Amino acid sequence: MQLKKLAAVLFAAGVIAPGAAFATDGYFQPGYSVKSVGMGGVGIALPQDALAAAANPAGMALIGNRVDLGLTLFKPNRDANIGGTDFSGNGQSDFLIPEAGYNRMLNPRMSVGLTIYGNGGMNSGYNTIMASGTGLANGAGVDLQQLFISPSFAWKVTPTQTIGVALNLVHESFRANGLDNFKAYSANGNAMTGNGHDSGDGVGVRIGWIGRVAPGLSIGATYQPKTHISRLSQYAGLFANGGNMDIPGNYGIGMAWTPNQKLTLAADIERIQYSGVASVGDTSTTFGMIPLGSSNGPGFGWKDITVEKLGVAYQLNAALTLRAGYNHCDEPVNNADVFFNTISPGVVTDHLTLGATYALSSSIEVSADYVHAFKKSVTGTMTRSGGFGEVLSMSEDSLGVSVGYRF
Numbered sequence: 001m002q003l004k005k006l007a008a009v010l011f012a013a014g015v016i017a018p019g020a021a022f023a024t025d026g027y028f029q030p031g032y033s034v035k036s037v038g039m040g041g042v043g044i045a046l047p048q049d050a051l052a053a054a055a056n057p058a059g060m061a062l063i064g065n066r067v068d069l070g071l072t073l074f075k076p077n078r079d080a081n082i083g084g085t086d087f088s089g090n091g092q093s094d095f096l097i098p099e100a101g102y103n104r105m106l107n108p109r110m111s112v113g114l115t116i117y118g119n120g121g122m123n124s125g126y127n128t129i130m131a132s133g134t135g136l137a138n139g140a141g142v143d144l145q146q147l148f149i150s151p152s153f154a155w156k157v158t159p160t161q162t163i164g165v166a167l168n169l170v171h172e173s174f175r176a177n178g179l180d181n182f183k184a185y186s187a188n189g190n191a192m193t194g195n196g197h198d199s200g201d202g203v204g205v206r207i208g209w210i211g212r213v214a215p216g217l218s219i220g221a222t223y224q225p226k227t228h229i230s231r232l233s234q235y236a237g238l239f240a241n242g243g244n245m246d247i248p249g250n251y252g253i254g255m256a257w258t259p260n261q262k263l264t265l266a267a268d269i270e271r272i273q274y275s276g277v278a279s280v281g282d283t284s285t286t287f288g289m290i291p292l293g294s295s296n297g298p299g300f301g302w303k304d305i306t307v308e309k310l311g312v313a314y315q316l317n318a319a320l321t322l323r324a325g326y327n328h329c330d331e332p333v334n335n336a337d338v339f340f341n342t343i344s345p346g347v348v349t350d351h352l353t354l355g356a357t358y359a360l361s362s363s364i365e366v367s368a369d370y371v372h373a374f375k376k377s378v379t380g381t382m383t384r385s386g387g388f389g390e391v392l393s394m395s396e397d398s399l400g401v402s403v404g405y406r407f
Helices: 003-013 034-038 057-062 180-185
Strands: 066-082 085-088 095-107 110-123 141-156 161-177 198-214 217-224 250-257 263-272 305-315 320-329 350-359 364-379 390-406
Touching (some): 034 066, 034 320, 034 350, 034 364, 034 390, 057 110, 057 141, 057 161, 057 198, 057 217, 066 364, 095 390
Antiparallel strands (some): 066 095, 066 390, 110 141, 141 161, 161 198, 198 217, 217 250, 250 263, 305 320, 320 350, 350 364
């Protein structure tokens, strides 16, 4: 079955949902399960459920037989202040983001699993921005969605050393509106805006390792090279290299320490290589000199970022576990590229997270998380607004719930 057809089946079944587009660590998620997000997104050395393969596939051999289903309500707030006037980018303000995972132990040392999640995305819509004088039309904005379907295999090679691999089957969808006044600056003006959702597919891989280096102390590492996505032909005149929108490579290390049966402390450091994707990393300062959509054409000017995640979990009693965390990332948007990022405002850098799990029985548990991304603003030094400056701002809130079943 083609990946597009598989994605359509999952949409129809409600396993994934359209509109699940958002921005946190750039446009990557802060974490890939309700439990992980409640601890700031840690997961490289601390697998907690069948979404573990999204952070480190080695963790799947350490969680046992289980199924996990989750849903997050995500509410971003996007704003562009141009020449002293605020323009809201909240054409759509609420998004539902689902997740699902399945893991089965083949024997006490090996597991196979399937993890389905949104890697990340971006959404904006400015209903009144024509009055800004920038050339953006009312309704200007984008919608980027990335679905990962990841079968995995993990092997506990020794009692203390575990390795894993996940095959990432990726379906990407993109739409842009309201950019008609910039067609003259494109290598293909008919393929840059207002063409509905276009999609591309790709296949990638994530590998990982987790080692127990001392009683109660584990260290993990993970790596995902850049995932090549088939070109978005309907937007070949917008994205550099004729519609190329690959998924950046990323890697990280993590640690988890359980000093006693109740307390767990964890930390991850992740590096996301946005500059390795031309449409994301190329500077927009070449706009007007190099056509949009051409080789090395203007992009959003995002730089590589480092993400730091800290989390704590405390088992209050046999049924209830409480979590908290903090997630900080570098600012991906350069000041000179603020105008281009009006439609892709992934500028938040600091997240506070809370979470909890309540065990209904020995096999069924319910988890929840809450995330607040503090408002962050970036001031532009280059705009097309008659010399006016631009301040791009964003904040976010999300609330997630999940159900886990051990078997």
